[in-house]
Amino acid sequence: MAERPVAGSGQPDILTRKSDHLTIITDGRGRQQSRTTGFEAVHFVHNALPDLDFAAIDTATSLFGRRLAAPLLVSAMTGGPPEAQAINAAIAEACQALRLPLAVGSQRIALEGRGDAGLRGLRRCAPDVPILANLGAVQLNCDMGIDDCRRAVDMLQADALILHLNPLQEAIQPAGDRNFAGLLDRIAAVCSALPVPVGVKEVGAGLSAQTGLRLIEAGARLIDVAGLGGTSWARVEGERGDQALRDLAAPFADWGIPTAQAVADMAAALQPGVTLVASGGVRDGLDVARAIRLGADLAGQAAGALPAACAGVEALCAHLEQVIAQLRIAMFCTGSADLAALRQAPLLPPLEIKPGGA
Amino acid sequence: MAERPVAGSGQPDILTRKSDHLTIITDGRGRQQSRTTGFEAVHFVHNALPDLDFAAIDTATSLFGRRLAAPLLVSAMTGGPPEAQAINAAIAEACQALRLPLAVGSQRIALEGRGDAGLRGLRRCAPDVPILANLGAVQLNCDMGIDDCRRAVDMLQADALILHLNPLQEAIQPAGDRNFAGLLDRIAAVCSALPVPVGVKEVGAGLSAQTGLRLIEAGARLIDVAGLGGTSWARVEGERGDQALRDLAAPFADWGIPTAQAVADMAAALQPGVTLVASGGVRDGLDVARAIRLGADLAGQAAGALPAACAGVEALCAHLEQVIAQLRIAMFCTGSADLAALRQAPLLPPLEIKPGGA
Amino acid sequence: MAERPVAGSGQPDILTRKSDHLTIITDGRGRQQSRTTGFEAVHFVHNALPDLDFAAIDTATSLFGRRLAAPLLVSAMTGGPPEAQAINAAIAEACQALRLPLAVGSQRIALEGRGDAGLRGLRRCAPDVPILANLGAVQLNCDMGIDDCRRAVDMLQADALILHLNPLQEAIQPAGDRNFAGLLDRIAAVCSALPVPVGVKEVGAGLSAQTGLRLIEAGARLIDVAGLGGTSWARVEGERGDQALRDLAAPFADWGIPTAQAVADMAAALQPGVTLVASGGVRDGLDVARAIRLGADLAGQAAGALPAACAGVEALCAHLEQVIAQLRIAMFCTGSADLAALRQAPLLPPLEIKPGGA
Amino acid sequence: MAERPVAGSGQPDILTRKSDHLTIITDGRGRQQSRTTGFEAVHFVHNALPDLDFAAIDTATSLFGRRLAAPLLVSAMTGGPPEAQAINAAIAEACQALRLPLAVGSQRIALEGRGDAGLRGLRRCAPDVPILANLGAVQLNCDMGIDDCRRAVDMLQADALILHLNPLQEAIQPAGDRNFAGLLDRIAAVCSALPVPVGVKEVGAGLSAQTGLRLIEAGARLIDVAGLGGTSWARVEGERGDQALRDLAAPFADWGIPTAQAVADMAAALQPGVTLVASGGVRDGLDVARAIRLGADLAGQAAGALPAACAGVEALCAHLEQVIAQLRIAMFCTGSADLAALRQAPLLPPLEIKPGGA
Numbered sequence A, B, C, D: 001m002a003e004r005p006v007a008g009s010g011q012p013d014i015l016t017r018k019s020d021h022l023t024i025i026t027d028g029r030g031r032q033q034s035r036t037t038g039f040e041a042v043h044f045v046h047n048a049l050p051d052l053d054f055a056a057i058d059t060a061t062s063l064f065g066r067r068l069a070a071p072l073l074v075s076a077m078t079g080g081p082p083e084a085q086a087i088n089a090a091i092a093e094a095c096q097a098l099r100l101p102l103a104v105g106s107q108r109i110a111l112e113g114r115g116d117a118g119l120r121g122l123r124r125c126a127p128d129v130p131i132l133a134n135l136g137a138v139q140l141n142c143d144m145g146i147d148d149c150r151r152a153v154d155m156l157q158a159d160a161l162i163l164h165l166n167p168l169q170e171a172i173q174p175a176g177d178r179n180f181a182g183l184l185d186r187i188a189a190v191c192s193a194l195p196v197p198v199g200v201k202e203v204g205a206g207l208s209a210q211t212g213l214r215l216i217e218a219g220a221r222l223i224d225v226a227g228l229g230g231t232s233w234a235r236v237e238g239e240r241g242d243q244a245l246r247d248l249a250a251p252f253a254d255w256g257i258p259t260a261q262a263v264a265d266m267a268a269a270l271q272p273g274v275t276l277v278a279s280g281g282v283r284d285g286l287d288v289a290r291a292i293r294l295g296a297d298l299a300g301q302a303a304g305a306l307p308a309a310c311a312g313v314e315a316l317c318a319h320l321e322q323v324i325a326q327l328r329i330a331m332f333c334t335g336s337a338d339l340a341a342l343r344q345a346p347l348l349p350p351l352e353i354k355p356g357g358a
């Protein structure tokens, strides 16, 4: 495995790396193969006689005091690289149009002054919806501190800062930042110091209920499980490298906590006042409905929204409307007038054939 | 998703839509893919020594006071479109010849006076068997009322009226009728007002035991679960549209309650005097036997009988005789002299290998 | 389905039918597809340190007072058709050479005087091993009686008569004999009247423990479950016919009680003094070992031995020696010095990973 | 099956046989097909917030008093054949460089004075790491005794002698040594007589907990389960022969105790002071981590390391470093600072969707 470089030495290629990610993920090489989100095992009981007018179904919710048309977050993807500017703008405009929250990708490049991919202009595009700032938590062990977190929030007039945890990605990435010692205390310090709520997310390997609870105790107000079943950062980082790196990464393509399992576990342990986001392999509005049913407040989509986001505002709006329409169909066919009802919708047990007879 | 049109605006294309359905279903594009009826998990214990003469096996039963040669219903398929005339006639003649009940498809087009596909002549072809009239229950929330229900029954001198519930189909269909609010009361009103029994069915996503019980309380005398595993109306409606509609529908191709599960659940909750029909993916006479074993009174077949029905009376008779012959073989090899015995036939538990040893 | 013919009317083609069977089975079209014997789920615990000399492993057993070198029966296959003469001779010579029991196929053709395929000469080829005579039990309801049973035994100087039960095959076969009413009493009469023990077998759909017990009460001294997982008579009879017959038979290709399950169930209910034969899909000597472990006294092989039997004595000897060698390997690697020990050999439970941790 | 030859008669071809093995295994024909190690069912709970610096993770352990950089053994492969010399040298140099233990293959050829493949030079290449001598236990029933065991150890200045048990391989191999009677006593005698610890291993079919305990009582200080899921000696020996031998071996390609199961069972029964090695199908460092988690002290790899070993020291070092790097990643992402922590890392239960609802 490549040696961990001296602090900062890996940075010259961070722009390239981020661009590689976009390519590898949009062409499908970053997806999981054998293990899945677990959502496919969640079957609603069909309600053939919903006491509802489809047109009256209400998918609204709120986040950090702002009203949302639906519980759907466009997850953190692009922070820095130049080609990200158009993507970020499309996301912001689409989310503003549809009243959905958006998260940006890591703002490290921008904080280092090497291009902000239009981050400073995003709030103008999206004045009314929650914008979530983003930084790698491990940076708090490197060269970033509470001030940088504040600057990340200010750059966006963000409603919250999301810190991402990605030990697997950092461990596989040749020049990864791999000192996670003492990070919980540093996260706690950020939580107390910042004027906005702080959330924590993984990037595709999942947060366990135990880790989630430690983070909530440390002050996190939002937990995004970002579980297994969608983008695999082991695969993405492997694909960026030579055969040796691909081999190193291969056994970890399936590593992690499946999203449905992470959400269900975390929901069972959650305290009121903390927002639970289900992301990692959310494919469509039926997965959004399943996530809500398992206890999430919002579902987040990254890779699934990326092709549309690359194609522009219109395509992204169409994509997100499609996802919401599917959520509405799932609500209709479970007789759920709103998200609170959906959260109680009955699920099918596995079919059991009782043997025996006369 | 397409906007819900003002009442009636979707009607000019209802004829085309019905024709599209026939094409898509006969060429196989309407079938389920990954989830199944559950019938394949129902294994009878083979009885190698049935105390029976095969020739004496009795498959007879009755429906709404009429004697049936076998518990096999040709399910609702075609109501209106012109090419349906030949199909309906073939179904009526075959059912009369074999003493089987038949159901027609939605009579909405006929009630609106836009062609009755020979519905008025059906009773003449099938004087002795139960004929079931058909209307979409949601029409009771649109432009149809109790009088239309009466007219639907009269048009056929039907033995009963079946109202179908299809929220998933309506939700996906671009100009679907999607106001299901208050429908239960309207169904109850029809049940009290009509001179014939009223039944309720789904169209391929299944009726849960809970919904079934609500309908029985409202006065339904027949419940047809029409469950998951056969024709998928999400797929059929998706196939009729553009890529966006196909994408919208895709996650719902597998939505619903598998037929075997719906039947077993409903049977466990059923009250005497209510007829339980198992339909949705019934492939052959072995599935009919399984349906009876799980508690159904009749099994219904739509898509499975359609190709033969399109080919004419003779082909349809041959097809239905084949299904009945298979039912008889299943009865023979379980030692069941009649349907009451079949209902008690022992089922195999899963094979369990006990570990351990000396 | 074809009408049941008047008694005897189907006989002109019985010779052709038997030849068709040989062809269809040797070219592989008669094998099960989706359900299996269940043997593949039986895993022995490997014993890396057997306290044994492989050369001293003893596979001997006995049947009806005759010593057998191994618990392996060449199951009933050919009775009548002319090309069967060579097959029967090869089986008899090979079984004599290896000291294994053999069963002949139905002797009905021979009893009717239409060719005996060398049956009368078999005992000369195989003076020292058990020979099992064979008749369809349903013939007792047609034109055969106790005298015919006696003649079948005498023709072979057989050690026992095996009656086969094949309701599924008869039900699918166009001119099948399908009156099984009262057969148990007739079987009981044969059991009391005959000077040799009487056994009963299925032909590939299995005998349930309940049916087995009824037969034992009626006097049967050998039960051959002949279960699901090998030759499917629904498939074989379907393959002999036109498309309609194939369609009729198709759902029943998987009908029956898997051999391993039938053996385990029957063994649990068995009384001493009754021989239990496991047949139906026995592929090799490891399956023989599994059958013994589940409680069988002998394993029987029909289709699996047929190609070698067609190729002649030498090929059949080589095949049977191979099967016995595999049985010996299984005994060696479970530390079983003899069949009694093998019957107690430990089986592996399914792997269970206990979750949890610190 | 071939007759067991008189003692020693099979020896002229032992050199060829060993070469065949190398070829068949490196070209992949020796791998299991349908049953697996079971490791793939072991899923760690991802720890997104390990309180660790990756660089500080400690994989060190020890064996027979020598310090190891990681719990990874290069398992017994080559003893005698001339082409083995280069392989053995590469293994020794790589293991010395990385501080890993190595095992040699059977030293029987060398003890018989027919070439030692450089075995006598190995200790010079690897002065600081454990070297494990190797002999087939069954040889103690043939022409070898305690003195030969001592000579095997001396030849290598070995830290321990490993006796391998391979009844399945011997049973299939045409001239196999198949007298395992009384072997436990002979093993016990070796254990008491030798100045170094004695271990026992299988070669790919697994040691059961019961066999393991018997061996420990006899004095074994190391147990290597060498379970099912990797190299199948039934397949390898089958591939070396003609069609008849392949057929004989075929049912046994899947015979044995899956490695994960053997390790978990043995660990539950183990006494302190005995080293438990998990081998058989260990593919990568994630499997090593799983083995440790299930209770092993070391994981061993044979076939998986063979291609690199054939390619030379550098390739083998790269391969082993990769495996260790993967182990470190698994430790990092479970928050395990050392092997003791990894042994306690939480595992995921299977995803359970609780049905029901409002």
Ligand SMILES: Cc1cc2nc3c(=O)[nH]c(=O)nc-3n(C[C@H](O)[C@H](O)[C@H](O)COP(=O)(O)O)c2cc1C
Residues within 6 Å of the ligand: A021, A022, A025, A075, A076, A077, A078, A079, A104, A105, A106, A134, A163, A164, A201, A202, A203, A204, A226, A227, A229, A230, A231, A279, A280, A281, A282, A300, A301, A302, A303, A304, A306
């Ligand atoms: C192209 C791309 C870039 C990403 N960059 C970031 C990032 O900078 N910060 C972050 O927290 N997560 C990042 N993620 C992770 C996502 O936010 C999300 O947690 C993960 O991809 C799982 O969701 P998915 O399966 O819907 O893609 C990125 C994902 C993608 C696809």
Ligand SMILES: Cc1cc2nc3c(=O)[nH]c(=O)nc-3n(C[C@H](O)[C@H](O)[C@H](O)COP(=O)(O)O)c2cc1C
Residues within 6 Å of the ligand: B021, B022, B025, B075, B076, B077, B078, B079, B104, B105, B106, B134, B163, B164, B201, B202, B203, B204, B226, B227, B229, B230, B231, B279, B280, B281, B282, B300, B301, B302, B303, B304, B306
């Ligand atoms: C071509 C076609 C048209 C149908 N039209 C109607 C209809 O008008 N009314 C109705 O209640 N069900 C209708 N159905 C649904 C069937 O009655 C049945 O519930 C459903 O197709 C599931 O059965 P299957 O899997 O055997 O097709 C139709 C089905 C088909 C295949």
Ligand SMILES: Cc1cc2nc3c(=O)[nH]c(=O)nc-3n(C[C@H](O)[C@H](O)[C@H](O)COP(=O)(O)O)c2cc1C
Residues within 6 Å of the ligand: C021, C022, C025, C075, C076, C077, C078, C079, C104, C105, C106, C134, C163, C164, C201, C202, C203, C204, C226, C227, C229, C230, C231, C279, C280, C281, C282, C300, C301, C302, C303, C304, C306
């Ligand atoms: C070609 C052939 C002919 C058979 N004929 C008879 C028969 O006449 N009588 C009988 O009892 N069983 C007959 N059987 C059934 C076998 O005895 C056996 O029960 C069945 O084939 C299942 O075993 P298998 O899977 O090893 O073939 C026949 C089987 C074959 C393959």
Ligand SMILES: Cc1cc2nc3c(=O)[nH]c(=O)nc-3n(C[C@H](O)[C@H](O)[C@H](O)COP(=O)(O)O)c2cc1C
Residues within 6 Å of the ligand: D021, D022, D025, D075, D076, D077, D078, D079, D104, D105, D106, D134, D163, D164, D201, D202, D203, D204, D226, D227, D229, D230, D231, D279, D280, D281, D282, D300, D301, D302, D303, D304, D306
């Ligand atoms: C080429 C080759 C030669 C082997 N020779 C021996 C041997 O001489 N002695 C021994 O104890 N095991 C021998 N083994 C077995 C291995 O030590 C090991 O137990 C087995 O292959 C399972 O591990 P694997 O799946 O990683 O290959 C050999 C394995 C291979 C691949």
